[in-house]
Amino acid sequence: MLAALVPLLLAFQPSPADARPQHVQSHKARQIRAEPPRIKPEIQAMNAWTVGLAGGLLEGAPIRLAAEIARVVDDGDNLHVLPVVTRGATENLNSLLYLRGIDAAIINSDALEEYKSQVPDIQQRIAYVLNLFPSELHIFVRPEIQSLSDLAGKKVNFNSQGTAAAYSGPLIFSRLGIDVEKTFIPHQIALEQMRKGEMAAVVFITSKPVDAFVKGRFEPGFKFLPVPYESKFEDYYLPAALDAADYPNLIKQGDRVVTIAVPTALVAFNWPANTNRFDRVARFVDHLFSRIDKLQGPGFDAKWKSINLGATVPGLTRFPAAQAWIDRQPRTTQASQ
Numbered sequence: 001m002l003a004a005l006v007p008l009l010l011a012f013q014p015s016p017a018d019a020r021p022q023h024v025q026s027h028k029a030r031q032i033r034a035e036p037p038r039i040k041p042e043i044q045a046m047n048a049w050t051v052g053l054a055g056g057l058l059e060g061a062p063i064r065l066a067a068e069i070a071r072v073v074d075d076g077d078n079l080h081v082l083p084v085v086t087r088g089a090t091e092n093l094n095s096l097l098y099l100r101g102i103d104a105a106i107i108n109s110d111a112l113e114e115y116k117s118q119v120p121d122i123q124q125r126i127a128y129v130l131n132l133f134p135s136e137l138h139i140f141v142r143p144e145i146q147s148l149s150d151l152a153g154k155k156v157n158f159n160s161q162g163t164a165a166a167y168s169g170p171l172i173f174s175r176l177g178i179d180v181e182k183t184f185i186p187h188q189i190a191l192e193q194m195r196k197g198e199m200a201a202v203v204f205i206t207s208k209p210v211d212a213f214v215k216g217r218f219e220p221g222f223k224f225l226p227v228p229y230e231s232k233f234e235d236y237y238l239p240a241a242l243d244a245a246d247y248p249n250l251i252k253q254g255d256r257v258v259t260i261a262v263p264t265a266l267v268a269f270n271w272p273a274n275t276n277r278f279d280r281v282a283r284f285v286d287h288l289f290s291r292i293d294k295l296q297g298p299g300f301d302a303k304w305k306s307i308n309l310g311a312t313v314p315g316l317t318r319f320p321a322a323q324a325w326i327d328r329q330p331r332t333t334q335a336s337q
Helices: 002-011 016-034 041-048 061-073 089-098 109-115 164-176 187-195 211-215 276-290 302-306 320-328 331-336
Strands: 050-056 080-085 102-108 126-141 155-157 181-183 201-206 238-243 256-269
Touching: 041 050, 050 061, 050 089, 050 276, 061 080, 061 102, 061 256, 061 276, 061 302, 089 102, 089 109, 089 126, 089 256, 102 109, 102 126, 102 164, 102 276, 109 164, 109 256, 126 164, 126 238, 126 276, 126 302, 126 320, 155 187, 164 201, 164 256, 187 201, 187 211, 256 276, 276 320
Parallel strands: 050 080, 050 102, 155 181, 155 201
Antiparallel strands: 102 256, 126 201, 126 256, 238 256
């Protein structure tokens, strides 16, 4: 069959006289198309030191912190951080792993759990820059609920999808071995349902104090349930507590409700050393650590005042440039961090 087609194909080939002009024209066209576009020096400079920072939902605390970081580390053409709105804490990690232009992200540490099977080397692919702040677990229940086991089979709200509670809450309940009827609606609606007896509990995972509990008025018996810190939480979580200083209307003076906290961390893709992307993140780290005192001053989120540059993040190693910066500091400075 192929032998029979050869004469037909030859018949459609251009003659030598026609072939050269077409070949030359085609070659020139290819040359034109192959020439890279000329980029103005100022545009090259703008892109050379730009760092993409995945921040999460527009209404969440992480994107606000990302915007504040960008303000403080900005250094014109020498460093430009772009906070990026995503679909939430888990999506931030997804963006860091797969989205072009993203070098860093703010995540909840237990977001790593979802990627263990998909990305077995996840803990080598990313590294932490800074432990930003803990997000305490608040399990707020109706008067008839006396213990965690009482929640089995009952309606428990984990806030809207994309929030820390919607992701980390079910994970924590799974580790506790408690099977509940999960709902994912805005907490302000769920709290009203609690008052009517239609919802047994709401789960908040955010930094204390939470306005809904500070400003809200609840009938006697509404309370927070304790969640003891056990070995099952050691991989991603930290011990924490709620007390009367946090919620004077719900916790008696001198009482303490033990709970756990999910570390919120600034992490970076673990770029190979001596590459452009590594150098960008290294400069970002240097600017951020050197200017942390500005973030702890007036006009910025109060959470910055509790930041400890030396604090670790469970399950991750520190980005090499961040560790190098800390190692360069005098021991007295390190001890106070």
